[in-house]
Amino acid sequence: MTVYVITHKPIESPLDKGYTPMLIGADFNKNPKHYMTDNTGRNISSKNKEYCELTGLYWMWKNSTEKNVGLNHYRRFFFSHDIGGRNAMYLWLLITGRAHTISENTLSNWIDTKKYDWIVAHPERMDAKPLYTQFILHHNEKDLEHTRDAIKKLYPDYLPSYDKFLHSKASMSPYNMFYTSKENMDEYCEWLFNILFEVEKHSDLSGYDDYQRRLFGFLGERLFNVWLMHHSNLKIKYLTVYNTSDTNRAEMISHVKNGIKKIFHK
Template identity: 40%
Template structure:
C-alpha cells in the first residue's frame, strides 16, 4: 500500500529515515531552500503560511499528491505505538519510538483514521478555551459560515464546542480520498472566513488564526463522519517547555 506521512517543517532538523516519511518545507515561498520538498509548487497557498501554519502544507498535499494513505506529522512531533516510559529520553531514543510504516498500516486495518490522544481541558469547554486564548468573534463567524453553507455540520460543531476534549496538532493518518473530502470542506470554510474578517491588527501569535481554527474544525469533521478512530500517543522530540507555555498564556489572558 502507498502510504506517505509528510513531516511539516520550517527549518533543517533530524528526520526519520523510513521511506514513508517525507519532509515538507511549509511556507517555502520566499524562504531559503532547506533541501526539502517545498509547498510552493503547483496549486499552493505557501505565501499564507504566517496565517495558515502547517495548513499550507496540507493544502499542497491535497492539491498535488495522489496516493492511497496520507498523514501529517511535524518535525518535532510524531506518532508512536511504544509505551512512553517515565524517564528522560535522548533525541536518539525518541526517534527509535517513532511509528513505522508496518505499524501504521496494521492500525489502519481496523481504523479509518489514526489520531493523537485527545487533549482534555477539564475545567473549560473547547469554546471557552478558544475565547480565553484567541478572538472569540472569529469562532463565532465560523459558526455562522457553517450554518449558512454547511448546515449539516451545525450539530457536530455545537457538540465539539460544548465538549472538553480535542484532537490537536492537525496530525493524522487516513485514506487520501477521505483526506481530500475533508480538505475541500475545510478550505471552503477558511477561505470564506478570510474574506470576511480583518486580522491586520493581530500580533504574530494570533495571526496564526486559521491554524488554530482548523484544529477545532478537524474535530467537527471527524464527529460528523463517525469515523472509526485509533488514538495513539504523540512523542515530542524537544519536550514541552511548560514555563514558556505558562508565561505565554498569562500574556494572552491579561495583556491585551
C-alpha cells in the same frame, strides 16, 4: 504511501522510512536541504503565516497521488503506542528516556485492511472549561462566530456538531496530525478549506500579532475534531504524540504537575 513531515526549517533528527519532509511557507523560508516544498503545483504557500501546517495539507490535497497519506510535524510524531496524552508521554520519557516513531508500514496496513479509517492524536483536555471558553481566553471570540456563520452557510448539517463540540468539556485531538487514505483526506479537505476560505473573507487580521495571525491553523484543529465527531461511524485509532525536543527532565516534571492542576482547576 507517505507521512509528510511538515517543517519550516531543516530537520535535525533522521526520519524513518516512509516519512517525507516538506518545507512549508516555501515562498519565504530557506530550503538548504532541498526538501519538497508547498509552493509547487496548486498551493496556498503564501498564506503560511496564517494557515501554518495547513498550507502543507492543502498541497497534499491538491497534488499528492499517494494511496495513503499522513501529516506529522518536524518535532511531533506519532508514538508507536497509545499510552495517553502528553503528560503520559512525559512520564514515559522520564522513566524510559526514549520513544519510537510508529512505522509507516503499520499505519498503512491499518488503513488498507480497514481496521481503522483515521489515525489521529490522542485527545487532550485543554483545561476544565468548555472548549469555546478555552479558545476565547487565548484568541478572539469573533473568529469562532465567523466560523459558525461559515458552517451555517455552507454545511448547516454540521452546525449541531460544531456547537456540541465547542460548548462541551470534551477533549480535543491537537496538531492537525493524522494518517488516513487519500480518499478520506480529500473529502475532509474539501469541507475544511471551503469553511476556512469563507471565514477568511470576513476576517481582519491587521491588528493580530504573529501568534494570533496563525488563526486558520488554530481553527483547523477545532474543525478537524468537529469533522470526526460528526462522522461518528468512523473507526478511529488514537496514538500518543511525542515531541523530539522534550529532553529537559525538570521541564517535563513541571508539565506533568501543571497538567494535573489544569484538569482539576475550576
